[in-house]
Amino acid sequence: MSVIIRCRGVEKIYRQGAVEVPALRGVDVDIVAGDFATLSGPSGSGKTTLLSLMGGLDRPSAGEITVDGQALGDLDNNRLADLRLRKIGFVFQTYSLIPVLSSAENVEFILRLLGTPPGEREARAREVLAQVGLAGLEARRPSRLSGGQQQRVAVARALATRPAIVLADEPTANLDSRTAEDLIALMADLNTASGMTFLIATHDARVIAHSRRRIEMIDGRITADEGHGAPVAA
Amino acid sequence: MLAALAWRNLWRRPQRTVLSLISIALVTGLLVFMLSFQEGVYGAMKEATLRIFDGYAQLQPPGWADDPTLERAIDRPAALVRQAERLRGVGAAAPRVNAFAILAHGERSYGAAVVGVDPDRERRVSSIASTIRTGRYLAAGDSDAAILGETLARNLDLAVGGEVTVLGSARDGSVAVDVLHVVGLYRSGVPDLDRTILEMPLARAQDTFGMQGAANTIAVGGPSLAAVDGAVPALRTLGRQAGVSLRDWAALEPALREAIELKYAVAMLFYATLVVVVAFIILNTLLMSVLERTREFGMLLALGMRPGQIGAMVWIELLGLALLGCLVGLVVGGGVTLWLEARGIVYPIDPRLLAQFGLPTRLYPALTPLSALFGPVALLMAITVGGIAPYLRVTGLTPALAMRAP
Numbered sequence: 147m148s149v150i151i152r153c154r155g156v157e158k159i160y161r162q163g164a165v166e167v168p169a170l171r172g173v174d175v176d177i178v179a180g181d182f183a184t185l186s187g188p189s190g191s192g193k194t195t196l197l198s199l200m201g202g203l204d205r206p207s208a209g210e211i212t213v214d215g216q217a218l219g220d221l222d223n224n225r226l227a228d229l230r231l232r233k234i235g236f237v238f239q240t241y242s243l244i245p246v247l248s249s250a251e252n253v254e255f256i257l258r259l260l261g262t263p264p265g266e267r268e269a270r271a272r273e274v275l276a277q278v279g280l281a282g283l284e285a286r287r288p289s290r291l292s293g294g295q296q297q298r299v300a301v302a303r304a305l306a307t308r309p310a311i312v313l314a315d316e317p318t319a320n321l322d323s324r325t326a327e328d329l330i331a332l333m334a335d336l337n338t339a340s341g342m343t344f345l346i347a348t349h350d351a352r353v354i355a356h357s358r359r360r361i362e363m364i365d366g367r368i369t370a371d372e373g374h375g376a377p378v379a380a
Numbered sequence: 381m382l383a384a385l386a387w388r389n390l391w392r393r394p395q396r397t398v399l400s401l402i403s404i405a406l407v408t409g410l411l412v413f414m415l416s417f418q419e420g421v422y423g424a425m426k427e428a429t430l431r432i433f434d435g436y437a438q439l440q441p442p443g444w445a446d447d448p449t450l451e452r453a454i455d456r457p458a459a460l461v462r463q464a465e466r467l468r469g470v471g472a473a474a475p476r477v478n479a480f481a482i483l484a485h486g487e488r489s490y491g492a493a494v495v496g497v498d499p500d501r502e503r504r505v506s507s508i509a510s511t512i513r514t515g516r517y518l519a520a521g522d523s524d525a526a527i528l529g530e531t532l533a534r535n536l537d538l539a540v541g542g543e544v545t546v547l548g549s550a551r552d553g554s555v556a557v558d559v560l561h562v563v564g565l566y567r568s569g570v571p572d573l574d575r576t577i578l579e580m581p582l583a584r585a586q587d588t589f590g591m592q593g594a595a596n597t598i599a600v601g602g603p604s605l606a607a608v609d610g611a612v613p614a615l616r617t618l619g620r621q622a623g624v625s626l627r628d629w630a631a632l633e634p635a636l637r638e639a640i641e642l643k644y645a646v647a648m649l650f651y652a653t654l655v656v657v658v659a660f661i662i663l664n665t666l667l668m669s670v671l672e673r674t675r676e677f678g679m680l681l682a683l684g685m686r687p688g689q690i691g692a693m694v695w696i697e698l699l700g701l702a703l704l705g706c707l708v709g710l711v712v713g714g715g716v717t718l719w720l721e722a723r724g725i726v727y728p729i730d731p732r733l734l735a736q737f738g739l740p741t742r743l744y745p746a747l748t749p750l751s752a753l754f755g756p757v758a759l760l761m762a763i764t765v766g767g768i769a770p771y772l773r774v775t776g777l778t779p780a781l782a783m784r785a786p
Contacts, residue, residue: 195780198779198780201682202779203678203681203682203778203779203780203783204778204779204780204781223686223687224686224687224688227681227684227685227686227687228684228686229684230681230682230683230684231683231684231685232684234684236682236683238679238682238783242679244385244676244679244680245392245676246385246388246389246391246392247385247388255381255385255683256683256684258381259381259683259684259685259689303683
């Protein structure tokens, strides 16, 4: 199994004035291709911080993270942005769509950043929107979509560039149970059908129940890693 | 892509955008009008001052400006006059003999400038002829006629029909004496002129002062100062070929030029303050919008947009807003100015006070490239440069922190 994300000795300390708050205390973990993994734990356990560091949204205080073989510490902000664009798809809890763009334009936006030609871009946007069950809603702006539909657009956008991995941070947190179930099923189907790798930070038991690999965190440390992957020896 | 996104972002809060546009447009329009009004008033002042006597430009012998003596002369002025009058923008070229003499009448005598003029050409260069209050102006066939300012005539106790004795030095240093008959008195409104200048026929002055057909200066007139200004390079070349210098309006009236420059400097200070204040208001609005959208920028960074691209998008929003506002201001301000340029503005001030500055009671703004473009360009530049602040803020964002922003 090829490793998509590798973390070694990852630490993150937040400074609040003179006070240092450790959020991650030496995390070692590998996310391998095809994983449908959840990262769970109580609030403040470091799930979101770890996801942010894996996605290159922040830099660790110590340790090393590689994505698809590329050490994130070697990259400046621009190259880090390029890596996110090409290798990682994100689904966030909220604020994930550009409000002034339609569903299709939101998906196309990321393809434009990649320099995809217009025809190919439009076709790919239609394809992924249909894949997440939003055919016919291409022209709608986020304000005219339900919460679940918005998250589906976010998933479609994350898939559009065929990334190495999709990182999702509490994707069901703002959804009602039915919509949340649908979204989880959608992501699980995509993982099964296309082998797309998912890592989902969540404390939603339904999401955890769907996952094939469960990574648990407490106080900035991985305390359990069960399922498809195996914990990395410290 | 960035431009399209920036444009849509501008209209996310239409009220805020419209208010910002109105602010920019108002200031732009105001600047266009105020500068045009200044241009118009200063243009009228220049026209009025130069038209009275100087002409819009003068061809002079080298050194005349510093040492205006009869020895410095243009020996064959007729050819130069003809060549100058053939130039585009030049309406007339009037040769003059400029001498200094003692004028005497009865028991009274006064020092004065005696100017020999070609009456027909002089009428097209100077407005003295139109300020005759008593009698008439010089005519082509006149020989011993003279006109002088009312103040000078009063000082000499002279009236139309009276005789005035001219006593001075001729070009060769001999004594120049003549007796002239006063045919007219003028009141130009310029005290210095009314007190010091006597005009007499050119040929007679050339005889009296031993000029042997020479002239001291050639005053240039035309349909407008702008037209003659346009002909200045050609006049300068013509003068260089004939061995004489050209002095444009600014050289002829340095005090007027300095006064106008000072007024412009003071006005520009005011305009610059206005521009800076409005630029700060607009930038503050944009900065607020940037702060509100910090989470969104974090999301865009997370998606893979480079920090510089997001900064550029914000800058484009700012520039788009400024460009649109300036364009509206330019169209509205320019339109109002053009309308007033055709109708004129009656300035609510005592006409006698305006007359002292050679100004008419109805003033006309003049929309020029400077007055039309200064405001928009200054505002655009101020806003563009000020846009560095939101740009730096956006490019300095860390995606994870930005996405946690309140």
